[in-house]
Amino acid sequence: MTALTLISHALCPYVQRAAIVLKEKSVAFERLDVDLANKPDWFLHLSPLGKTPVLCVGREALFESAVICEYLDETRPPRLHPQDPLARARERAWMEFGSAVLSGIAVLYSAADDASLERAYAALRLRFEQVEAVLGDGPWFAGRRFGLVDAVFGPVFRYFAVIPPEGLFDGLPRVQAWREALAGRPSVREAVAPGYAQRLRDFLLERGCALARRLCTDATNSIPKEITIRPNIQKKI
Numbered sequence: 235m236t237a238l239t240l241i242s243h244a245l246c247p248y249v250q251r252a253a254i255v256l257k258e259k260s261v262a263f264e265r266l267d268v269d270l271a272n273k274p275d276w277f278l279h280l281s282p283l284g285k286t287p288v289l290c291v292g293r294e295a296l297f298e299s300a301v302i303c304e305y306l307d308e309t310r311p312p313r314l315h316p317q318d319p320l321a322r323a324r325e326r327a328w329m330e331f332g333s334a335v336l337s338g339i340a341v342l343y344s345a346a347d348d349a350s351l352e353r354a355y356a357a358l359r360l361r362f363e364q365v366e367a368v369l370g371d372g373p374w375f376a377g378r379r380f381g382l383v384d385a386v387f388g389p390v391f392r393y394f395a396v397i398p399p400e401g402l403f404d405g406l407p408r409v410q411a412w413r414e415a416l417a418g419r420p421s422v423r424e425a426v427a428p429g430y431a432q433r434l435r436d437f438l439l440e441r442g443c444a445l446a447r448r449l450c451t452d453a454t455n456s457i458p459k460e461i462t463i464r465p466n467i468q469k470k471i
């Protein structure tokens with residue numbers, strides 16, 4: 235088999251999708267982290283949009299996480315997508331929805347003041363209500379089969395081990411059960427390095443956004459002296 239290299243960033247949720255799929259399929263791969271704040275030329279050469287993930291398959295560099303996941307699904311068993319074209323299309327649509335949820339999370343950690351933060355939480359809450367309405371009895375999106383759409387939502391829920399959920403999942407039992415099942419899935423757990431939660435917390439603190447102030451209160455009770463809370467909302471993860 236051709237050697238696979240996943241060009242990554244430690245916090246990137248899109249990278250995690252590919253890592254989860256690779257782990258579900260027990261495919262060996264090398265992971266290479268890049269600094270997205272200071273992108274090396276070789277990376278810009280491989281990644282037309284300058285984004286992670288990129289999956290190098292021999293001399294070919296695949297970009298866009300959904301494309302990478304679909305390629306892996308077509309080439310390495312077991313199939314995670316359903317056989318039925320309509321069911322497959324439905325799951326692809328909810329994968330796309332997962333990207334919209336990630337955008338909503340980015341709005342959350344970009345909010346400069348409490349009012350914007352509350353609006354961002356309210357918008358995200360509506361997204362999770364939509365998810366609640368389409369989930370079945372679980373444990374996975376499509377029941378007993380773990381699919382690509384599950385690989386998309388594992389990284390979504392992971393954020394809320396660090397970001398206070400603030401009632402996002404209250405009264406949404408199917409979403410809560412899915413979140414718990416994903417948190418326990420080995421492929422999801424192993425898709426990030428051990429220092430992930432602290433790295434995410436540091437990233438949020440450094441942004442100086444409204445959420446960072448809330449994290450300081452909720453998670454650490456004080457702002458450590460060496461961390462300067464200053465607006466740096468342009469920083470790329």
Ligand SMILES: N[C@@H](CCC(=O)N[C@@H](CS)C(=O)NCC(=O)O)C(=O)O
Nearest residue numbers: 246247248284285286287298299300
């Ligand atoms: N649609 C892309 C999104 C990937 C993406 O936004 N990656 C972020 C990191 S999580 C990135 O590389 N950002 C760098 C930049 O935009 O300059 C995918 O699904 O792969």
